[in-house]
Amino acid sequence: MADLDALRLRFARSLEAVRAPAGGPDPAPYADALLARWQEPQRHYHTVAHLTAVLDHVDVLRTYAADPDVV
Template identity: 60%
Template sequence: MTDSPRPRDTRALPDRWRDTLLAARSGAPGPDPLPYAENLLVRWAEPQRRYHTTAHLTAVLDRIDTLAGYAADVHAVRLAAWFHDAVYRPDRT
């Protein structure tokens, strides 16, 4: 997937994580989503990353929003996007 050359606004990512997790829970109780967002966003912002950055994550989530109508379980797809490169090791590419 090629990200757009324009800068992406990543400030909404904590809210997008919260919304994704709450929707995936389908009303079931659970822990506060914010600490998990903070942990994931620290990972996505690691200095060794060149492509799999918060801008890339935003681009993926934007694309999912565009194609959401085609997904059987869009919440699972969004969760997969958040975790697809949460652990990034450049020596394992």
């Protein structure tokens, strides 16, 4: 099972990093809405577990990127 709190935190940190220093609205409602959609019953492959796995791979590959923030 995916750690939803970790995904929410990851979403918030990523969003805040790209919009800093301008700031913006609280990312929590947006993260919750996205995660709710990723947990819909018709999803059999693109689930929060799949999302977590993809993001974990991105973290590994970003070390090879010339501009990691773009990744």
